[in-house]
């Protein structure tokens with residue numbers, strides 16, 4: 546039996562169980578997804594204790610040197626003191642010109658510079674979403690969403706991640722995808738399209754790996770077997786259907802484009818947020 550110190554508490558881990566299993570058994574809220582060392586959602590850093598080599602398979606040499614490891618494939622051989630994998634990268638100051646592979650950095654000036662202050666990012670997203678919108682497996686998810694909207698949202702989301710500027714005001718990925726049943730396999734499929742796209746736009750290999758890590762840090766929020774309710778604070782919102790609201794400011798009907806005056810009660814689609822004026826309220830499109 547080994548001791549694992551994590552966020553100020555101590556846990557036990559048997560030599561035949563992984564650290565992830567031990568944490569979940571003891572009720573710890575711990576990030577994970579694939580449970581087989583491929584998605585890196587559970588990545589942590591060992592600050593004290595030695596790690597079994599298998600727990601660092603697939604990580605870059607810099608990550609191995611810094612004690613990054615994957616709890617889902619780590620059957621400990623020593624007592625450990627561990628911290629979440631994003632803690633050090635968030636605080637760490639990289640020397641100018643230093644490059645790092647797998648683990649994402651936020652903000653990431655090197656990435657933003659390679660994206661030519663966003664110009665290349667816009668091109669990448671145009672290319673990626675053109676492919677996604679005509680892809681047999683991905684396009685059904687985008688029903689009712691324009692390609693331009695998807696690109697713009699993603700641009701602002703990534704710009705915020707890479708620059709640290711507060712420019713993204715959309716849903717966090719957990720809520721944005723709450724109704725989408727996305728398997729690990731589909732997530733991997735989308736990821737391979739994205740990685741191919743980054744290669745076509747000549748992003749250096751280590752930055753492609755960093756982008757992959759960034760996306761993978763959201764895997765646990767996106768992959769699921771059945772829809773989740775959207776959560777705002779502690780309030781659960783229904784997965785689909787319509788609500789009614791009285792407008793505090795005027796707007797336009799998303800069905801007939803007519804002006805809707807303030808004070809009018811309208812119907813709105815809970816997922817898409819589209820509004821329907823009193824004339825169109827009873828025949829909005831299904832989504």
Ligand code: HEM
Nearest residue numbers: 686687690698699702715716718721727731732735760763
């Ligand atoms: C198979 C995987 C994925 C699918 C099928 C998918 C699909 C979608 C769709 C259909 C939307 C539009 C939702 C709407 O406007 O109602 C969306 C929005 C979004 N997605 Fe994904 N997505 C996937 C993976 C990811 C990943 C890996 C990330 C980033 C790490 C991501 C980040 C976002 C963001 C930031 C939005 C905008 C949220 C908003 O509208 O406020 N998605 N995604």
